[in-house]
Amino acid sequence: MKKLTKSYVDKLPFPNKEQVFYRDPELKGFALRVTTGSKTYIVETSVRGKTCRVTIGKHGVFSPDQARVQAKKLLADMAMGINPNQQKQRERAKTATLQQAFNQFMQQRQLKPSTRYNYQNCFESVFKSWHHKPLVEIKKVMVAHYYEQLCAENGVAYANLSMRFLRSLLNFANAAYEDNEGNRLFVDNPVSVLSDKRQWRAVARRDRVIKAEQLPAWWAAVQNLSNTTHRDYFTLLLLTGLRKREAATLNWKNVDLKLGTLTIVETKNSQPHTLPLSDFLQKMLEIRQQNSRSEWVFEGRKNKPIVESRHQIKLIESASNITFSCHDLRRTFATIAESVDISQYTIKRLLNHSISQDVTAGYIVKDVERMRIAIQQITDCIIGHVENAYYCD
Secondary structure, three states, X not given: OOOOOHHHHHHOOOOOOOOEEEEOOOOOOXXXXXXXXXXXXXXXXXXXXXXXXXXXEEEOOEOHHHHHHHHHHHHHHHHOOOOHHHHXXXXXXXXXEHHHHHHHHHHXXXXXXXXXXXXXXXXXXXXXXXXXXEHHHOOHHHHHHHHHHHHXXXXXXXXXXXXXXXHHHHHHHHHHOOOOOOOOOOOOOHHHHHHHOOOOOOOOOOOOOOOHXXXXXXXXXXXXXXXXXXXXXXXXXXXXXXXXXXXXXXXXXXXEOOOOEEEEOOOOOOOOEEEEOOHHHHHHHHHHHHHOOOOEOOEOHHHOEOOOOHHHHHHHHHHXXXXXXXXXXXXXXHHHHHHOOOOHHHHXXXXXXXXXXXXXXXXXXXXXXXXXXXXXXXXXXXXHHHHHOOOOO
């Protein structure tokens, strides 16, 4: 084995596959690793009883003499029981930013499209000023202060969701940047301060619905929208009880007008949800399909599904003098379903609520045609309120 010199290293051939090591006879532990396309200087020795290999750099960037100087320094540290790789990992962890952790988090986590969208939106809007902040600089006092600010400016529910996302992200980062000895960035996740100080605020359960006497005004305001996509979108929400994102991302390939059904593939409980169409919805969707050139039932900009309805909601609220949210329509649907004596099991099925823990429900067959009768009853009741302004008895 020859000493690693420039002329010797230059002449060494590249292997056809795998890699070849050339070890320096004068400095034990100093070597050259040659692969199919590169020549790299390394040191390799035992550190605390375990083999440790450290990369110095590529030939050309380092000369053999320069690499030899670095090798001596590294070998001296390794003889003292210091693992240079762990030191580098610690240094990387100390400088890693929230943005870097988020990028890795999104790459490695298996997330539903809706969850991925929500996380991305939260990171960009809520934690924008923290993107380039080193993870080790995120302290408990910062989290506690920012939580109170979010509660005051955006509401308790929004603040809770944002901090739960941050907690999940920092838990991931704590494990991702752990060194070989099990040392982590945080002893405790900084978001734990909200539990330690009992700072989490409870969110009052919402029970707002559109009342029977309000339905005519609300319905008229929706049907008078100049934007027919949002007109039909809000109508579908009320007559099906779907969640807003489920309806907004409805694709024509999941609508069967011959069978009179629609299917939501991506749902909150990860169970595909098939709903029958009432007569009113059947006609509405037939007209939409005839005039549609998009894959989406409710097309937004750039051939993507609609994602934001705040402006249209404000128009409806202004015209009807009724304040509402998209989820209020889901509660209204369920309330009307109960008012026409539809069973609780059928209502759960219509809303795609989990009933796996309910033993009795396991004995009840809930097919699409049975639900069709129920959803037609609900539609008839709503249309009855609208056209005749009477109460369902």
